[in-house]
Amino acid sequence: MDRNKFSFKSIPGWVYTLAIFAVLYATGLHTEVIGGVQRLLLATGLKNAEMPTAPKTSTPATLTSTSSPMAGAGFQMTDLEGKVVAFESLKGKVIFLNVWATWCPPCIAEMPNIQSLYEKVGSDKIAFVMLSVDQNGMDKVKKFIAKKGFTFPVYLPASQMPEEFNSPAIPSTYIISPQGKIVAQQNGMAEYDTPEVIDFLQKLASK
Template identity: 85%
Template sequence: MNRDKFSFKSIPGWVYTLAIFGLLYATGLHTEVLGGAQRLLLATGLKNADVPTQTEPATPATLTATSQPMVGAGFQMTDLDGKLVSFESLKGKVIFLNVWATWCPPCIAEMPNIQSLYEKVGSDKIAFVMLSVDQKSREKVKKFIEKKGFTFPVYMPASGLPEAFNSPAIPSTYIISPAGQIVAQQSGMAEYDTPEVIDFLQKLAK
């Protein structure tokens, strides 16, 4: 009696695909792989961040003229060393706030270009707040950041996330004026290391 010999060629392609994704998921590498693929999409320039084309430089008058409280007033954060930081302590600066998580592939995809932006616009008038909403411990988030070699400031919530920053999608990014108001917002991943974003932040900080 003849028996059909087993052949890998007889296995459907979808089985291989499923096995690969299963292995990546089991090892925790799926986030990195998907993030890398999405990083290639950002490199095409198709997902550049949208910012207003005109800004008015901040002046002492504009800093005090608004009767509205600062967005996120009362919000408390901790840095990766455990130091408590009040979000309101950043008022008077331009704030680049990015809400992210280590398990989020689009977050990982855009972080290198945010690091590049941070290096280019370094200023005591511009504050970066990379806000991790991970349920992981602070030490695990710290190890993730150190492994990637990122140097921008990273924080974790120490109180409830303000409604203004409670987006249904992450990553979400907010640019906040020195007067404490949101002047640009982006839901989903984007390329921030662009001349338009750099110019917008620098003009806003003047």
């Protein structure tokens, strides 16, 4: 028997693993695969978003005050049709702001549950802002959203990102009151399609 004869059994397991990851990265599928694994983690309920026990209430004076600027004042966004939208135009509504990117596996992992949340709390008093930070990525973002079939509103920055929304990690999610104040913030992926989040948004919108 020729002991020098090649055999696949002689190849170390790590070589196969490396080859699989190389193919995934070469084809761009690694983001989807990792996102899928992280989606399974979200399904366990271990990463549910943490909401305050109750929405912060405002006094009548605060509700009628126009001197206090809202979070993100002056920020401009572009929707997927190319229309520029002023973030301040959403003041008076509860804003669910999620900062994400197509190359971010945790972002991809949580987006289906955000879509489900969007469908359940559909209201003219609650605005969803899915803000992509893909660099020069309008076409890429449009193709991604179309492929996934998401219907929530998607935007890209049209001006410098406000300091309030700068986070050391993405995805990052902010819930902003009708008065323009950040009342909840989540850094990293989370499950948002929960009774707690739905109740929090609806109560905040009814204030």
